[in-house]
Amino acid sequence: MSTHSDLLTIIEAGLNSVEGKGCVHNALRSRAELQGNIGIVAIGKAALSMAEGALAHFGKRVVSGLLISKEAVSAKSSLPSCIEQYVGGHPIPDQGSLDAGSALVRYLENSPSDTSLVFLISGGASALVEVLPEGVSLDQLQQLNRWLLASGLDIEKMNSIRQCVSRIKAGRLLASIRATQVTSLLMSDVIDNNSAIIGSGLLTVSAQAEGVEGVPDWLRQLCANQPPRPEVSLVAVDQEVVADRAGALNAMSTAAKSCGVQVHCHSKAMAGDAILWADYIVDYLVEAPCGLHLWFGETTVRLLQTPGCGGRNSHLALALAQRLYGKAGLTAVTIATDGDDGNSGYAGAMVHGATLSKMGVTRETAQKFLAAADSATLLKQVDALLSFAKGQSNVADFLLLLKQ
Numbered sequence: 001m002s003t004h005s006d007l008l009t010i011i012e013a014g015l016n017s018v019e020g021k022g023c024v025h026n027a028l029r030s031r032a033e034l035q036g037n038i039g040i041v042a043i044g045k046a047a048l049s050m051a052e053g054a055l056a057h058f059g060k061r062v063v064s065g066l067l068i069s070k071e072a073v074s075a076k077s078s079l080p081s082c083i084e085q086y087v088g089g090h091p092i093p094d095q096g097s098l099d100a101g102s103a104l105v106r107y108l109e110n111s112p113s114d115t116s117l118v119f120l121i122s123g124g125a126s127a128l129v130e131v132l133p134e135g136v137s138l139d140q141l142q143q144l145n146r147w148l149l150a151s152g153l154d155i156e157k158m159n160s161i162r163q164c165v166s167r168i169k170a171g172r173l174l175a176s177i178r179a180t181q182v183t184s185l186l187m188s189d190v191i192d193n194n195s196a197i198i199g200s201g202l203l204t205v206s207a208q209a210e211g212v213e214g215v216p217d218w219l220r221q222l223c224a225n226q227p228p229r230p231e232v233s234l235v236a237v238d239q240e241v242v243a244d245r246a247g248a249l250n251a252m253s254t255a256a257k258s259c260g261v262q263v264h265c266h267s268k269a270m271a272g273d274a275i276l277w278a279d280y281i282v283d284y285l286v287e288a289p290c291g292l293h294l295w296f297g298e299t300t301v302r303l304l305q306t307p308g309c310g311g312r313n314s315h316l317a318l319a320l321a322q323r324l325y326g327k328a329g330l331t332a333v334t335i336a337t338d339g340d341d342g343n344s345g346y347a348g349a350m351v352h353g354a355t356l357s358k359m360g361v362t363r364e365t366a367q368k369f370l371a372a373a374d375s376a377t378l379l380k381q382v383d384a385l386l387s388f389a390k391g392q393s394n395v396a397d398f399l400l401l402l403k404q
Contacts, residue, residue: 024053044122308374311342
């Protein structure tokens with residue numbers, strides 16, 4: 001097995017299997033055909049890719065729509081003029097997120113009842129679109145999200161808090177829908193594919209979760225006056241998860257086996273501190289069988305007030321490189337399936353026992369970069385960062401570890 005090239009081939013197989021356009025197109029072909037005119041609402045990091053899948057299926061039957069994404073759609077895109085486009089802020093919501101929220105409510109309220117609405121929702125929607133409760137400012141929303149990102153909380157707890165400071169999350173958006181036929185196709189970046197957590201549950205009614213420990217008083221007060229949640233769904237929504245980590249894991253397993261590698265898929269999801277996960281994995285490897293080990297999930301990183309350059313994947317990769325220092329026969333790859341790890345501009349990294357030492361970098365130096373949340377800066381210096389297409393998918397993160 002050619003370690004570097006084969007691992008990249010395996011990753012690409014996984015990413016291709018959960019590419020938004022193909023997953024949406026395939027899902028729509030297997031479902032009962034929707035009647036009449038079609039309206040598309042695509043929200044999230046993979047909004048454009050998913051919208052392209054719906055357009056490939058419905059063609060000119062799409063008469064209106066709204067696309068809310070992280071980046072402006074290229075002029076070269078085939079997106080028809082009947083679809084309005086908005087760019088929201090991510091990971092920190094901005095005025096664009098509020099403008100998108102107003103446009104979303106307006107679009108739904110003005111859509112004819114006989115238009116079949118197709119929602120296409122992927123991760124990132126929680127920040128990209130918002131309608132604030134009365135008395136809550138954009139500054140407060142941004143303060144809330146900065147605290148969440150630095151807190152080390154998992155995505156479920158983060159989104160449960162976000163739901164408290166919103167007029168559209170936790171199923172509240174349903175009150176704006178006038179259409180009688182509503183379909184929602186989801187790309188899941190959460191462990192259990194819970195539609196109440198994906199995008200903070202725009203179309204899923206959910207009860208308020210239990211309080212989170214360690215929440216500051218200002219945030220607790222902000223959440224205390226949340227808008228009422230609907231007790232039952234006001235609209236019948238046909239929801240389906242069309243892409244998730246299981247599909248990507250299966251595709252990577254198949255690709256690895258074709259390379260002659262024994263595959264070990266781990267059911268324990270990565271969650272919590274990235275450093276602790278690096279410790280856990282290195283300890284596990286002592287007695288682990290040879291082959292390719294696959295993990296999924298999302299670790300967390302506690303950020304400083306002024307963090308450096310990186311994300312949870314580069315942080316985990318550097319922690320592993322530090323702990324694998326001088327060890328032969330072990331290669332680790334961390335990858336964000338949305339192609340965008342934190343503020344690094346990269347998707348992840350590939351490291352092994354000589355990644356640092358071959359460039360004269362000591363473990364002590366690596367520790368300084370970890371402490372500064374500046375992992376991508378060092379990994380770039382040692383040529384360990386990886387790039388993949390952005391905006392095509394978003395089904396959480398993966399760790400591939402090859403033991404030879």
